[in-house]
Amino acid sequence: MSDQISLTGLRVRGFHGVFDHERADGQDFVVDVVLETDTTAAARSDDLTDTIDYGDLAERLAEVVAGPPVNLLEALAARLADACLTDARVAAATVTIHKPQAPIQRTFTDVSVTIRRSRRTSWEGPQ
Template sequence: MNTDRIALKGLRARGRHGVLAAERELGQEFVIDATLFLDTAPAAENDDLTRTVHYGELAEALVKIVEGEPVELIETLAQRLAEVCLDNDLVEAVEISVHKPAAPIPLPFGDVVVTIERRRA
């Protein structure tokens, strides 16, 4: 079996995740990168969208999670995003990165990123 990748990079959504009350109240932009590991050969062989992951629908599902119920940790957010990806039976594993470029850090910085990898059980 092939292990191919479908990557969705730089997906932006506004959420209210964080430990501080101001983060929950005001919200901020989060940036999501998702790399899905699956066999795309059956889809390519028949030019059949139903045999792969529809990345447009995936993007909508991920944004719904970011815009949904707030959590304190972006590690928790990353886990929820990974679970959505693994809901598709074709996906063998996923790597999720959650960027929090406006994290409340009182020093100059470029980005805060949590990256997790999850496999189908």
């Protein structure tokens, strides 16, 4: 599939991490997603109902990040990918979750995990 819809830089406060202070204080996470989907119907109809509503997508992803905590970015990325795949029109989703305030004692710009999930590789992680 060659069509893609991207949402980048979605910043949401979450309480993920392995340390108590991360769970107590929270921090900002930044989400980037690329959805693989067929946009032919939307291009022909010019109707929002024929495509992925990126406003709705942003809300679904924000709910995941602000929702129940996980220890690892890998688990959070998998939850986000599963949220993307709830729309049957999404063939695959590439998710990058950034943790720019990760508890690292050295100067750094960003820490991130990127995963790609398709309908055949969707994973149900910790609940």
